[in-house]
Amino acid sequence: MSAPVSFLGELLSGDRPRSRVLAVLLVAVLIALAAAPFLFPGTRSLNVAAKVAVFIVLVASYDLLLGYTGIVSFAHTMFFGIGGYGVGIAMGKLGAGWGSLALGVAIALVAATVLAFAIGLLSLRVRAIFFTMITLAVASFFQILASQLSWFTGGEDGLNFKLPPMLLPSTRLFEAPLFGVDVTGRILSYYLVFLCALGLFLVLLRVVNSPFGRVLLAIRENEFRAEALGYRTVVYRSVANCVAALGATCAGVLYALWLRYTGPDTTLSFNIMIDILLMVVIGGMGTLYGAVLGATLFVVAQNYLQDLMKLASDGLAGVPLLPALLHPDRWLLWLGILFILCVYYFPNGIVGRLRKTRT
Amino acid sequence: MRTLAEQHAGNRRSRHPAEHPVLETRDLGIRFGGHLAVDRVSCAFARGTLTAIVGPNGAGKTTYFNLISGQLAPTSGRVALFGEDISGLSAPQRARRGIGRAFQLTQLFPRLTVRENVRLAVQSRAGIGLELWSMWNRHVELAEKAEHCLHRVSLADKADRVASTLPHGDQRKLEVAILLALEPEVFMFDEPTAGMSVDEVPVILELIRQIKAQGDKTVLLVEHKMDVVRSLADRIIVLHQGRLVADGDPATVIASPIVQEAYLGIASASPPEHAMTEGAAHG
Ligand SMILES: Nc1ncnc2c1ncn2[C@@H]1O[C@H](COP(=O)(O)OP(=O)(O)OP(=O)(O)O)[C@@H](O)[C@H]1O
Ligand SMILES: [Mg+2]
Numbered sequence: 001m002s003a004p005v006s007f008l009g010e011l012l013s014g015d016r017p018r019s020r021v022l023a024v025l026l027v028a029v030l031i032a033l034a035a036a037p038f039l040f041p042g043t044r045s046l047n048v049a050a051k052v053a054v055f056i057v058l059v060a061s062y063d064l065l066l067g068y069t070g071i072v073s074f075a076h077t078m079f080f081g082i083g084g085y086g087v088g089i090a091m092g093k094l095g096a097g098w099g100s101l102a103l104g105v106a107i108a109l110v111a112a113t114v115l116a117f118a119i120g121l122l123s124l125r126v127r128a129i130f131f132t133m134i135t136l137a138v139a140s141f142f143q144i145l146a147s148q149l150s151w152f153t154g155g156e157d158g159l160n161f162k163l164p165p166m167l168l169p170s171t172r173l174f175e176a177p178l179f180g181v182d183v184t185g186r187i188l189s190y191y192l193v194f195l196c197a198l199g200l201f202l203v204l205l206r207v208v209n210s211p212f213g214r215v216l217l218a219i220r221e222n223e224f225r226a227e228a229l230g231y232r233t234v235v236y237r238s239v240a241n242c243v244a245a246l247g248a249t250c251a252g253v254l255y256a257l258w259l260r261y262t263g264p265d266t267t268l269s270f271n272i273m274i275d276i277l278l279m280v281v282i283g284g285m286g287t288l289y290g291a292v293l294g295a296t297l298f299v300v301a302q303n304y305l306q307d308l309m310k311l312a313s314d315g316l317a318g319v320p321l322l323p324a325l326l327h328p329d330r331w332l333l334w335l336g337i338l339f340i341l342c343v344y345y346f347p348n349g350i351v352g353r354l355r356k357t358r359t
Numbered sequence: 360m361r362t363l364a365e366q367h368a369g370n371r372r373s374r375h376p377a378e379h380p381v382l383e384t385r386d387l388g389i390r391f392g393g394h395l396a397v398d399r400v401s402c403a404f405a406r407g408t409l410t411a412i413v414g415p416n417g418a419g420k421t422t423y424f425n426l427i428s429g430q431l432a433p434t435s436g437r438v439a440l441f442g443e444d445i446s447g448l449s450a451p452q453r454a455r456r457g458i459g460r461a462f463q464l465t466q467l468f469p470r471l472t473v474r475e476n477v478r479l480a481v482q483s484r485a486g487i488g489l490e491l492w493s494m495w496n497r498h499v500e501l502a503e504k505a506e507h508c509l510h511r512v513s514l515a516d517k518a519d520r521v522a523s524t525l526p527h528g529d530q531r532k533l534e535v536a537i538l539l540a541l542e543p544e545v546f547m548f549d550e551p552t553a554g555m556s557v558d559e560v561p562v563i564l565e566l567i568r569q570i571k572a573q574g575d576k577t578v579l580l581v582e583h584k585m586d587v588v589r590s591l592a593d594r595i596i597v598l599h600q601g602r603l604v605a606d607g608d609p610a611t612v613i614a615s616p617i618v619q620e621a622y623l624g625i626a627s628a629s630p631p632e633h634a635m636t637e638g639a640a641h642g
Contacts, residue, residue: 214495228428228462230452230484236489
């Protein structure tokens with residue numbers, strides 16, 4: 001009995017959900033994502049599932065900075081973009097082979113590490129707020145760069161590129177459908193994204209539960225004390241910044257692969273930065289499981305709230321005022337209200353709330 | 360003031376030749392604006408000794424500590440550890456060289472558990488802070504060390520509590536446990552028993568006595584309670600308005616007119632010119 005349990009413990013780096021409801025929710029998300037092509041066939045739902053998987057990694061790596069280390073960065077989408085553009089440019093210029101994919105990923109990872117370390121060392125010495133401002137400046141600069149160098153980056157239009165044939169929708173992997181679904185290259189792409197995201201999440205989980213991860217918590221809790229214990233906080237923050245940047249870069253690679261496209265609106269935009277912030281806060285800062293719930297809830301709401309409202313609005317036809325209020329065009333308003341309520345009632349996020357009422 | 364300074368100089372030279380000091384400060388001072396909080400303090404601390412540092416509120420005791428452990432940069436003077444100048448080192452570097460500090464204003468990691476607080480100190484001592492891949496709770500020997508430190512301050516039964524939920528006295532104990540876990544060469548206690556209830560104090564005093572009994576550690580203790588100082592210290596130095604004004608064995612220093620009149624606030628017929636307005640400290 002203890003063998004599988006400790007294997008799971010090992011996989012989760014000893015970081016158990018510590019709440020039955022949370023465990024159930026996490027398993028539900030895992031199953032839904034693992035079986036998405038079969039449970040929710042259809043282009044749109046598969047898109048949502050892939051986006052959830054990618055954003056879990058993106059948000060979890062951001063939480064390493066915000067929730068664990070207590071520093072605010074606005075450059076997370078920049079690293080997301082470095083991953084996307086790395087793949088997009090390499091595959092666009094060098095062709096749709098696995099080799100150019102590998103090269104693109106390698107260049108993106110190196111560039112992200114160097115940039116993250118430079119930003120960290122230059123600005124984290126001074127004060128945390130200075131770091132925040134530098135990340136904002138660098139990220140803005142990067143956005144401008146991406147839109148100006150249009151011969152290289154595709155400018156505002158971004159870059160479309162081709163994938164290796166194995167991952168194309170027209171490819172059939174099996175003759176016969178599996179569980180009534182044709183297993184196409186698209187589904188293979190999905191599993192590539194899903195498994196990479198799962199692996200990356202478990203890696204991040206290990207990092208936050210390592211001795212290093214404890215030091216990050218110490219820095220967040222009391223930087224002065226951490227220094228007095230002998231921890232050079234600049235170094236730890238810089239390394240955390242690098243790890244977070246690498247996570248975002250990998251997420252960017254996966255997202256670009258899934259979309260077969262990269263552009264300012266899908267990676268670099270500050271709107272995405274704000275979404276990430278919201279997802280971290282809604283899920284719960286300082287716990288990577290919060291990233292899972294935050295990203296899932298957010299992306300699903302973003303995609304399906306409109307449908308739900310249309311249903312409600314139609315159902316309430318004839319009742320005064322309500323149908324107008326619930327009109328699908330008002331979905332952003334309701335999304336906003338949902339977030340305000342979430343943050344107000346769960347200041348420690350959903351996970352914080354669930355862990356408090358431990359069962 | 361001049362007489363005080365002269366007297367202290369005499370004391371120090373005659374009684375403490377200190378040939379191989381573990382820690383030494385030379386003309387160490389800091390100025391905050393126009394205010395000299397620590398004024399050219401030169402003092403050496405030998406291995407295996409416990410030195411009490413006393414003085415009224417605002418005398419500069421904590422500031423002197425901050426200069427030694429690197430939280431503040433001095434405006435004059437130097438600090439040497441084992442004869443090596445460490446003035447240019449940062450606080451973390453000094454901590455790793457063996458200068459351990461317990462703070463007067465408790466400095467904990469409030470939302471971490473008592474165990475995690477101590478574990479972070481043990482981990483720093485073990486030098487594994489930059490390990491990203493091992494699981495922190497799998498380092499059994501470090502966990503045992505942390506447990507041992509908690510035992511010594513009798514906090515073991517509260518190891519799973521979140522630090523900020525502890526009563527004040529227990530937080531003070533945790534502050535001391537963190538210092539123990541660092542296993543430093545130089546222990547710097549800044550009023551370790553302040554704010555503790557009467558029955559908690561003996562645990563901490565016994566602990567300091569044990570550290571001293573080890574014989575190879577150097578202890579600096581800021582303490583207001585004279586009975587504590589008398590029973591623990593090998594030597595007392597007195598700070599007043601940032602200056603070192605007396606230095607010697609406990610009986611002599613406590614009996615000296617400076618300490619009697621100025622520091623202990625014992626009424627004298629004519630108070631000295633620079634009588635301390637803050638009065639006679641906490642204890
Ligand atoms: N960071 C600072 N900036 C300005 N003034 C300071 C600073 N730190 C300390 N001081 C001043 O230096 C003087 C010495 O303060 P310090 O805390 O060292 O006294 P102390 O001897 O530890 O007193 P207590 O017994 O109350 O702890 C005080 O007048 C204090 O106001
Ligand atoms: Mg003080």
